[in-house]
Amino acid sequence: MRIEILVTGGTFDKEYQELAGELFFRETHVPEMLRLGRCRLDVRVKTLMMIDSLRMTMRHRRRILDACRKNPSERIVITHGTDTMVETAKVLGRALKGKTIVLTGAMVPYKFGSSDGMFNLGSALSFAQSLPPGVYIAMNGRCFPWSDVRKNRAKGEFEPLR
Amino acid sequence: MRIEILVTGGTFDKEYQELAGELFFRETHVPEMLRLGRCRLDVRVKTLMMIDSLRMTMRHRRRILDACRKNPSERIVITHGTDTMVETAKVLGRALKGKTIVLTGAMVPYKFGSSDGMFNLGSALSFAQSLPPGVYIAMNGRCFPWSDVRKNRAKGEFEPLR
Amino acid sequence: MRIEILVTGGTFDKEYQELAGELFFRETHVPEMLRLGRCRLDVRVKTLMMIDSLRMTMRHRRRILDACRKNPSERIVITHGTDTMVETAKVLGRALKGKTIVLTGAMVPYKFGSSDGMFNLGSALSFAQSLPPGVYIAMNGRCFPWSDVRKNRAKGEFEPLR
Amino acid sequence: MRIEILVTGGTFDKEYQELAGELFFRETHVPEMLRLGRCRLDVRVKTLMMIDSLRMTMRHRRRILDACRKNPSERIVITHGTDTMVETAKVLGRALKGKTIVLTGAMVPYKFGSSDGMFNLGSALSFAQSLPPGVYIAMNGRCFPWSDVRKNRAKGEFEPLR
Numbered sequence: 001m002r003i004e005i006l007v008t009g010g011t012f013d014k015e016y017q018e019l020a021g022e023l024f025f026r027e028t029h030v031p032e033m034l035r036l037g038r039c040r041l042d043v044r045v046k047t048l049m050m051i052d053s054l055r056m057t058m059r060h061r062r063r064i065l066d067a068c069r070k071n072p073s074e075r076i077v078i079t080h081g082t083d084t085m086v087e088t089a090k091v092l093g094r095a096l097k098g099k100t101i102v103l104t105g106a107m108v109p110y111k112f113g114s115s116d117g118m119f120n121l122g123s124a125l126s127f128a129q130s131l132p133p134g135v136y137i138a139m140n141g142r143c144f145p146w147s148d149v150r151k152n153r154a155k156g157e158f159e160p161l162r
Numbered sequence: 163m164r165i166e167i168l169v170t171g172g173t174f175d176k177e178y179q180e181l182a183g184e185l186f187f188r189e190t191h192v193p194e195m196l197r198l199g200r201c202r203l204d205v206r207v208k209t210l211m212m213i214d215s216l217r218m219t220m221r222h223r224r225r226i227l228d229a230c231r232k233n234p235s236e237r238i239v240i241t242h243g244t245d246t247m248v249e250t251a252k253v254l255g256r257a258l259k260g261k262t263i264v265l266t267g268a269m270v271p272y273k274f275g276s277s278d279g280m281f282n283l284g285s286a287l288s289f290a291q292s293l294p295p296g297v298y299i300a301m302n303g304r305c306f307p308w309s310d311v312r313k314n315r316a317k318g319e320f321e322p323l324r
Numbered sequence: 325m326r327i328e329i330l331v332t333g334g335t336f337d338k339e340y341q342e343l344a345g346e347l348f349f350r351e352t353h354v355p356e357m358l359r360l361g362r363c364r365l366d367v368r369v370k371t372l373m374m375i376d377s378l379r380m381t382m383r384h385r386r387r388i389l390d391a392c393r394k395n396p397s398e399r400i401v402i403t404h405g406t407d408t409m410v411e412t413a414k415v416l417g418r419a420l421k422g423k424t425i426v427l428t429g430a431m432v433p434y435k436f437g438s439s440d441g442m443f444n445l446g447s448a449l450s451f452a453q454s455l456p457p458g459v460y461i462a463m464n465g466r467c468f469p470w471s472d473v474r475k476n477r478a479k480g481e482f483e484p485l486r
Numbered sequence: 487m488r489i490e491i492l493v494t495g496g497t498f499d500k501e502y503q504e505l506a507g508e509l510f511f512r513e514t515h516v517p518e519m520l521r522l523g524r525c526r527l528d529v530r531v532k533t534l535m536m537i538d539s540l541r542m543t544m545r546h547r548r549r550i551l552d553a554c555r556k557n558p559s560e561r562i563v564i565t566h567g568t569d570t571m572v573e574t575a576k577v578l579g580r581a582l583k584g585k586t587i588v589l590t591g592a593m594v595p596y597k598f599g600s601s602d603g604m605f606n607l608g609s610a611l612s613f614a615q616s617l618p619p620g621v622y623i624a625m626n627g628r629c630f631p632w633s634d635v636r637k638n639r640a641k642g643e644f645e646p647l648r
Contacts, residue, residue, distance in 0.1 A: 011345060018431045019480045021335060021376075023347070037281030038269060039303035040319055107200060107342045113275075113437030119199030122284030125303050130292040141201035141287050156343045157202055173507060180593045181642045183497060183538075185509070214507075269504045275599030318505045361605030362593060363627035364643055431524060437599075443523030446608030449627050454616040465525035465611050481526055 003128055004073040005030055007047040010081030012117050014109040025050040029110045030079060033121055053081025061091045068096055075128045078103045085137055086149055093135035093146030101135045102128045107156050165290055166235040167192055169209040172243030174279050176271040187212040191272045195283055215243025223253045230258055237290045240265045247299055248311055255297035255308030263297045264290045269318050327452055328397040329354055331371040334405030336441050338433040349374045353434045354403060357445055365449060377405025385415045392420055399452045402427045409461060410473055417459035417470030425459045426452045431480050489614055490559040491516055493533040496567030498603050500595040511536040515596045519607055527611060539567025547577045554582055561614045564589045571623060572635055579621035579632030587621045588614045593642050
């Protein structure tokens with residue numbers, strides 16, 4: 001069972017730029033994380049974009065939707081910034097049928113040592129293998145269908161709508 | 163949905179004893195790992211024992227089986243040393259009905275920074291939520307039924323029997 | 325021999341704010357770093373301010389100078405942002421006599437795991453014990469007198485003027 | 487000013503062997519530590535041996551003494567297991583003249599994330615630059631002459647004899 005991982009950026013992949021003292025994107029850390037997690041799934045990692053999800057426009061989301069459609073795999077994990085993860089999930093959820101798509105991300109950059117990224121990546125890959133077709137968000141050890149989830153910005157957590 | 167985490171020790175929880183220069187067990191790191199992973203599941207952590215799985219006897223395995231039986235939760239994750247994880251899974255698999263039990267562990271201690279533990283814990287908790295009743299091993303991002311798994315000691319990985 | 329550590333902020337002490345996704349200051353990590361380094365010197369840590377050194381004004385520098393003067397210890401380490409460390413060193417160097425003052429900092433926040441902070445702190449405390457009175461900058465394993473040092477911003481390193 | 491770093495092993499360089507679950511030596515981490523510490527000293531790293539200092543015999547110590555004698559550098563840092571660091575320092579201290587030799591080590595392996603190694607390495611390199619000829623031990627942020635130091639095994643710290 002092949003799983004496709006589509007990378008779009010987000011806190012997951014932010015790094016510290018030493019000279020400027022700022023956060024920035026370079027390359028995705030997902031392959032390193034899979035190696036560290038000793039993952040032996042048949043996965044392929046593809047970087048679609050490398051942006052902060054606050055900068056994501058409808059055009060970016062259509063590119064993600066397109067990539068999901070064209071991808072031969074029926075099980076796809078998408079790494080995504082948490083700020084607009086719910087918006088992207090809605091775009092995908094309304095348009096896609098017949099595939100299991102799991103969006104995930106992190107509140108703390110992987111490179112900063114105390115990341116929730118490893119935990120979430122393990123979680124997303126597992127839900128992607130075991131859940132029926134649909135679009136989901138895997139965060140905080142939980143899994144939410146795209147139509148019943150929001151980010152609680154005050155807590156930095158995801159929760160159901162009701 | 164309440165998930166019970168039963169701790170039995172294993173590499174997961176090994177620490178470095180500075181004065182003696184040896185590896186040892188103190189307390190489980192599972193609660194710290196759940197906090198780091200920003201886990202918001204309804205979980206309860208209970209330490210059954212704190213041992214290297216090479217030292218586990220049939221008596222220890224019966225204690226684990228007993229704990230699974232008596233536990234009111236229908237979804238249980240067990241942290242366990244990898245060396246005899248398959249043996250314990252068999253004992254549980256043959257005797258338990260109606261509960262989803264997922265065993266997991268790590269090849270590198272959580273405290274040593276480069277651990278597969280966070281990845282595996284996220285994975286095990288997710289399979290525990292999404293799989294039907296049965297006894298499973300969640301390692302390397304994969305999930306194996308208890309009756310079709312072995313540890314490949316040369317590679318330090320789990321794989322199906324055939 | 326008592327050594328005083330005066331904390332002024334800088335990259336050393338920056339943290340990642342998960343909810344806003346920004347870098348910020350909370351409390352100094354110097355005591356934690358000393359514990360991790362298993363330091364057994366007679367040190368006292370005092371936080372003077374907690375700011376990015378780009379925001380430091382002449383008024384801040386006078387406060388640091390004052391603190392050095394009034395402090396009974398003859399050996400003082402100052403943690404400081406690297407961007408204007410040289411400017412503060414000049415203010416102290418021109419005005420102070422009879423004390424060994426060593427400024428140090430980091431290019432990567434201590435909390436981000438791959439920090440030069442532990443290395444520099446060990447270095448600064450050692451130079452503070454072994455050098456004669458004067459004002460110095462300890463960075464990159466080297467020690468520069470205040471009158472012969474600049475930050476090479478392109479490289480993120482300190483070097484002598486000639 | 488060239489500084490020579492002679493590597494002999496010790497906790498500094500121990501790693502975790504995942505398949506066997508044991509501690510072992512592979513290659514020294516000193517070059518990686520210097521890079522992480524952004525060290526810009528003119529240093530050269532040479533591995534003399536890679537052993538636990540409890541296994542060090544008089545023959546090993548003579549090899550270290552020889553290496554110090556033949557080395558053209560007048561400033562040498564030696565990484566060494568803490569258990570018999572004092573013994574090696576005595577052998578060197580009685581036989582060597584005219585060079586500044588600083589022995590250092592760690593209580594926690596560098597690879598285990600919470601190491602005192604970075605702190606001690608920064609400290610040893612700084613004392614090696616600033617102290618007059620002699621043989622010293624740099625541990626716990628302090629520097630001891632070879633003739634007045636012992637390891638307090640109960641505390642895991644170094645202290646003067648009286």
